Amino acid sequence: MGFSPFLFLNSAFSMTPSKPFFRSLFCRKALGITLLGISAIRAEPVPVPLSIDSLVTQTLARNPEIKLYEAEIAVAKAGRTTAGKFANPQLDLDLGHKRVSGGDAKAEGIAYSVTLAQPIEWRGRLGLRKAIADRDIALAELGLERFRAYLRARVKVLAYALATQQENAAAAAEVADRFTAVRDVIVQRDPGGVAPMLEAKIIEASEVTIQRKAGEAAVEMQKALLEINQLMGRRADSPLEVRRTEFPTPKIPVLTALLNKAAANNYDLRVRRAELEQQGLKVSLAENERYPTFTVGPSVSQERAGDRETVIGLSLSVPLPLWDNGRAAVDAGLARRMQAEASLQATMREVEREITESWLLLGTQQKRLDSWKADALASFADAAKLADRHYRLGAVPLSTYLEMQDKYLEATEAINATRLEVLRASLELEQLVGTSAPVKQ
Numbered sequence: 001m002g003f004s005p006f007l008f009l010n011s012a013f014s015m016t017p018s019k020p021f022f023r024s025l026f027c028r029k030a031l032g033i034t035l036l037g038i039s040a041i042r043a044e045p046v047p048v049p050l051s052i053d054s055l056v057t058q059t060l061a062r063n064p065e066i067k068l069y070e071a072e073i074a075v076a077k078a079g080r081t082t083a084g085k086f087a088n089p090q091l092d093l094d095l096g097h098k099r100v101s102g103g104d105a106k107a108e109g110i111a112y113s114v115t116l117a118q119p120i121e122w123r124g125r126l127g128l129r130k131a132i133a134d135r136d137i138a139l140a141e142l143g144l145e146r147f148r149a150y151l152r153a154r155v156k157v158l159a160y161a162l163a164t165q166q167e168n169a170a171a172a173a174e175v176a177d178r179f180t181a182v183r184d185v186i187v188q189r190d191p192g193g194v195a196p197m198l199e200a201k202i203i204e205a206s207e208v209t210i211q212r213k214a215g216e217a218a219v220e221m222q223k224a225l226l227e228i229n230q231l232m233g234r235r236a237d238s239p240l241e242v243r244r245t246e247f248p249t250p251k252i253p254v255l256t257a258l259l260n261k262a263a264a265n266n267y268d269l270r271v272r273r274a275e276l277e278q279q280g281l282k283v284s285l286a287e288n289e290r291y292p293t294f295t296v297g298p299s300v301s302q303e304r305a306g307d308r309e310t311v312i313g314l315s316l317s318v319p320l321p322l323w324d325n326g327r328a329a330v331d332a333g334l335a336r337r338m339q340a341e342a343s344l345q346a347t348m349r350e351v352e353r354e355i356t357e358s359w360l361l362l363g364t365q366q367k368r369l370d371s372w373k374a375d376a377l378a379s380f381a382d383a384a385k386l387a388d389r390h391y392r393l394g395a396v397p398l399s400t401y402l403e404m405q406d407k408y409l410e411a412t413e414a415i416n417a418t419r420l421e422v423l424r425a426s427l428e429l430e431q432l433v434g435t436s437a438p439v440k441q
C-alpha cells in the first residue's frame with residue numbers, strides 16, 4: 001500500500017512547534033529538503049541530493065509527454081514519405097461470355113479485357129504535397145522544442161520556489177519556538193498578576209498565527225516537490241531531495257535587442273510563420289488540383305466466339321470538371337491564408353506586449369532587490385533575536401517585541417517573493433525570446 005504525503009502533512013501540522021519533530025520538519029538547514037518523511041516510512045535509502053541542472057536533465061529525459069511530441073514528429077515524417085510517392089496504378093479486369101449468331105452460323109466463347117493504368121497528376125502537384133509535409137515536420141519539431149523550453153523553465157522555477165519556501169518555513173518555525181519559550185518566561189515572572197497572563201495569551205495567539213504561516217510554507221514546498229515528480233514521470237510520493245542553490249542575478253537585457261531576437265526566434269512566431277507558409281502552399285495545391293488527373297495505360301481485350309479477335313490499345317480517362325471545378329477549395333484556401341496572416345500579426349503584437357511586460361517587471365523587481373542590502377535577511381534575523389533577548393530581560397515592551405518578530409517574517413517572505421519574481425520574469429523572457437538565455441547588454 002502506498003504512502004500518502006498529504007496524510008503525513010496533516011499529522012505534522014497538528015503538533016506544536018515546541019516538539020522536536022515539528023522543529024525538525026520546518027528547520028532543516030542542510031543542503032536540501034526531502035519529500036516529507038517518505039524515505040523513513042518506506043525504509044528506503046536517503047535519495048542523493050540533485051542539483052537544479054541535474055534535475056532539469058533528468059526531467060527532459062524522463063518526462064512522458066515528450067514521447068507524445070516525438071511520436072507526432074514520427075507521424076509527420078511518415079506523412080512526408082507518403083506525400084512523396086506516386087499514386088498506385090489501377091488494374092481493371094472484365095470477363096464475360098460472347099455469343100454470335102447469324103444465318104446458319106452460331107458461335108460462342110469467352111470475352112475478356114485487361115487494362116493497366118497509371119494516374120498522372122499535373123506537373124508540380126507532387127512537389128507541393130512534399131513541401132506541405134515538410135512544414136508538418138517543422139511544426140512538430142517546433143512543438144517539441146517549445147515544450148522542452150517550458151520544462152526547463154518550469155523545473156527551475158519550482159526548484160527555486162522550494163528554496164524560498166524552505167527559508168519562510170524555517171523562519172516561521174524559529175519565531176514559533178521563540179514564542180513558546182517566551183510564554184514560559186512570562187508565566188514565571190509574576191504568576192499572580194493579570195498582566196503576565198494577558199501577555200502570555202497574546203504570545204500564544206501570535207504563536208498560532210505563526211504556526212499557520214509555517215504550515216502554509218510547508219504545503220507549498222510539498223506541492224512543488226509533487227509537481228517535480230510528476231514532470232519527471234515518477235510517482236507523486238517518490239522521495240526527492242533538491243540541493244540548495246543560490247539565486248542567480250540576471251542582468252537587465254536591452255528591450256530592443258529582446259524584441260529583435262524574439263522576432264526571429266520566438267516559438268509562437270515561428271509556428272505562425274510555418275503555418276502561413278503551409279497555407280500558401282495549400283492554396284497553390286488547390287489551384288493545381290483544378291487541373292484534372294489523367295489516367296493512362298495499355299489495354300488488351302480478346303473475344304473467342306468462333307474466331308479469335310484481339311484488340312491492343314491505349315486507354316485514357318480524365319474527369320470532366322462540370323459540377324466541381326475546384327474554385328471553392330481555392331477560395332477556402334485563400335481565406336485560411338488570410339486567417340494565418342492575421343494570426344501572425346496578432347501573435348507578434350502579443351509577444352511584444354508580453355516581452356515588454358516581463359522586461360518591465362524584471363527591471364522593477366531587480367531594482368527593488370538591488371536596493372536592499374545583501375545581508376538584509378541576516379540583519380532582520382539578528383534584530384529579531386535581539387528583541388527576544390531584551391524582552392526577556394524586561395528592556396523591551398511586548399508591542400515592540402511582537403512587531404519585530406512579525407516584521408522579520410514579513411521581510412523574509414517579501415524578499416524571497418521578490419527573488420522568485422525576478423527569476424520567473426527572467427525565465428519568461430528566455431522563453432519569449434526563444435533562446436536559452438536572455439540577451440545581455
